[in-house]
Amino acid sequence: MSQGEIVAGFLAPHPPHLVYGENPPQNEPRSQGGWEPLRWAYERARRSLDELKPDVLLVHSPHWITQQGHHFLGVPHLRGKSVDPIFPNLFRYTFELDVDVELAEACAAEGAALGLTTKLMRNPHFRVDYGTITTLHMMRPQWDIPVVGLSANNSPYYLTTEEGLEEMDVLGQATRRAIEASGKRAVLLASNTLCHYHFSKEPEPPEDMSKEHPENMAGYLWDMRIIELLRAGRVRETFDILPQFIEEAFAEVKSGAFTWMFAAMGYPELAGELHGYGTVIGTGNAVMEWNLVKAGLARAA
Amino acid sequence: MSIVCACLLPGSPLPYVRRDNPPWGALATAMEQAGEIVAACEPETLIVYSTQWFAVLDQLWLTRPRMQGLHVDENWHEYGELPFDFAIDLELAEAVIPATQAVEVRSKGVDYDGFPVDTGTIVANAFLNSADRYRLVVASNNLYHDWSTTHALGRIAAAEADRRARRVAVVGVGGLSGAFFRGAIDIAEDRIVRAEDDAWNRRVLDLIVAGDGGKLLEAVPAYAAEARVDMGFKHLAFILGALGDRYAGAEVHGYGPLYGAGGAVVTFRP
Numbered sequence: 001m002s003q004g005e006i007v008a009g010f011l012a013p014h015p016p017h018l019v020y021g022e023n024p025p026q027n028e029p030r031s032q033g034g035w036e037p038l039r040w041a042y043e044r045a046r047r048s049l050d051e052l053k054p055d056v057l058l059v060h061s062p063h064w065i066t067q068q069g070h071h072f073l074g075v076p077h078l079r080g081k082s083v084d085p086i087f088p089n090l091f092r093y094t095f096e097l098d099v100d101v102e103l104a105e106a107c108a109a110e111g112a113a114l115g116l117t118t119k120l121m122r123n124p125h126f127r128v129d130y131g132t133i134t135t136l137h138m139m140r141p142q143w144d145i146p147v148v149g150l151s152a153n154n155s156p157y158y159l160t161t162e163e164g165l166e167e168m169d170v171l172g173q174a175t176r177r178a179i180e181a182s183g184k185r186a187v188l189l190a191s192n193t194l195c196h197y198h199f200s201k202e203p204e205p206p207e208d209m210s211k212e213h214p215e216n217m218a219g220y221l222w223d224m225r226i227i228e229l230l231r232a233g234r235v236r237e238t239f240d241i242l243p244q245f246i247e248e249a250f251a252e253v254k255s256g257a258f259t260w261m262f263a264a265m266g267y268p269e270l271a272g273e274l275h276g277y278g279t280v281i282g283t284g285n286a287v288m289e290w291n292l293v294k295a296g297l298a299r300a301a
Numbered sequence: 302m303s304i305v306c307a308c309l310l311p312g313s314p315l316p317y318v319r320r321d322n323p324p325w326g327a328l329a330t331a332m333e334q335a336g337e338i339v340a341a342c343e344p345e346t347l348i349v350y351s352t353q354w355f356a357v358l359d360q361l362w363l364t365r366p367r368m369q370g371l372h373v374d375e376n377w378h379e380y381g382e383l384p385f386d387f388a389i390d391l392e393l394a395e396a397v398i399p400a401t402q403a404v405e406v407r408s409k410g411v412d413y414d415g416f417p418v419d420t421g422t423i424v425a426n427a428f429l430n431s432a433d434r435y436r437l438v439v440a441s442n443n444l445y446h447d448w449s450t451t452h453a454l455g456r457i458a459a460a461e462a463d464r465r466a467r468r469v470a471v472v473g474v475g476g477l478s479g480a481f482f483r484g485a486i487d488i489a490e491d492r493i494v495r496a497e498d499d500a501w502n503r504r505v506l507d508l509i510v511a512g513d514g515g516k517l518l519e520a521v522p523a524y525a526a527e528a529r530v531d532m533g534f535k536h537l538a539f540i541l542g543a544l545g546d547r548y549a550g551a552e553v554h555g556y557g558p559l560y561g562a563g564g565a566v567v568t569f570r571p
């Protein structure tokens with residue numbers, strides 16, 4: 001078996017509004033569209049993912065919050081209906097997915113070996129959270145690639161931001177080791193929004209794009225600064241200012257997915273490709289790709 | 302006044318799913334005692350505010366006539382499923398929704414098949430309403446609401462119940478001190494993880510029992526900050542709002558650890 005590798009990482013935020021705007025058959029509510037620039041960004045990301053031909057998608061979601069350790073979906077096949085507790089009017093999605101349990105177990109074992117508390121989620125009645133589902137749907141609506149789902153341990157909120165993100169760094173290292181040992185081609189999906197300031201009232205209808213804009217200018221400026229750094233491949237600098245960004249822009253990257261993904265990839269000083277940026281109820285969302293195959297850091301399929 | 306009693310309950314599933322573990326079993330027994338006290342007050346409706354039902358846009362209230370399903374806790378999935386099946390007091394819930402405009406809070410009803418009722422609400426209903434005697438009004442915890450807004454929501458819900466002469470028990474579901482064990486422990490040896498949190502919890506429970514509202518309210522901000530109290534103790538704000546900040550007596554039926562965090566079962570007599 002050849003060594004497995006990470007072939008790409010995507011910043012792939014999860015506003016359920018994007019699924020709602022797309023009107024896929026799995027989602028009950030119907031819309032008149034909305035948030036098209038972000039949905040078109042995901043169309044580009046989908047094409048790129050298709051070319052990468054991964055064996056597995058790993059997604060770290062801030063809406064599966066765990067207190068005791070880092071959890072991994074550990075049931076071979078999960079199905080059900082996931083209703084977003086925050087936006088139930090927008091997201092009532094019938095999901096069905098295959099889990100790469102072998103890789104999930106390996107990630108958990110490697111995490112434990114590095115000193116993390118890890119746990120496999122073995123309950124077949126578990127409702128997969130809307131963050132995981134939205135990111136996966138927007139990246140691969142065919143649902144034909146097995147998945148490893150990771151919870152967001154609340155360490156960045158329970159401990160200091162820095163301490164929590166150090167833990168996510170270790171989780172990333174563990175993930176990389178497990179992927180390498182698996183022999184599989186893996187794509188990492190960091191399900192995070194950037195600036196997370198948002199409106200407190202929802203327009204009627206929710207897809208009224210005349211009401212959509214950044215919640216505040218400072219947050220928007222922060223998002224542009226971070227995106228510019230990432231587009232320039234200044235990854236170390238991005239991580240140097242990440243705690244300040246989190247603090248001042250209330251950035252959702254605090255929950256750890258972004259750090260987990262970059263730690264797993266080894267923080268390559270690699271220019272990210274911005275597929276698109278847009279706001280959702282005022283929050284800043286960027287769909288970005290770090291293609292390690294194009295950069296010569298991973299093999300083509 | 303139509304509030305016949307009130308309760309403060311922990312929202313952790315551990316006493317419900319592992320009552321065989323002595324530290325958690327004691328809290329389960331205490332919640333059953335609270336259930337007996339509620340039953341003796343003969344409410345028609347339980348108004349439940351659970352810290353674990355998060356909302357960020359608007360204030361949400363369940364408005365589906367009957368909530369049924371199977372929930373698996375996000376953190377404690379290894380302990381099995383939490384089935385739920387309870388009726389909503391639709392008339393009261395639908396009356397509260399427009400009434401919150403009085404404090405500039407926009408409320409919305411939630412009436413969707415498959416809606417994920419939170420663990421805290423399910424556990425509270427299981428202990429207080431296992432025979433399905435009462436209907437429920439269930440309020441979300443908007444993460445951006447502070448103590449005073451939550452207090453106002455409790456007051457408004459109680460006022461609407463009063464307007465309809467509805468006999469209601471108000472149930473605040475949430476924890477005390479919020480520090481917890483992050484790794485594996487021997488659950489039989491569970492304890493409040495920090496001694497200073499234990500002292501804070503006991504002090505505040507004593508203040509609740511003493512019924513000295515002034516001292517209690519004075520202590521809450523420091524308690525919430527220093528003991529990292531679950532959601533700033535907003536579940537108590539909801540209860541006190543519903544009770545009009547006055548009660549004839551309060552009794553602590555149980556207090557103990559929930560994987561290092563604090564939980565207490567308290568009943569209030571209006």
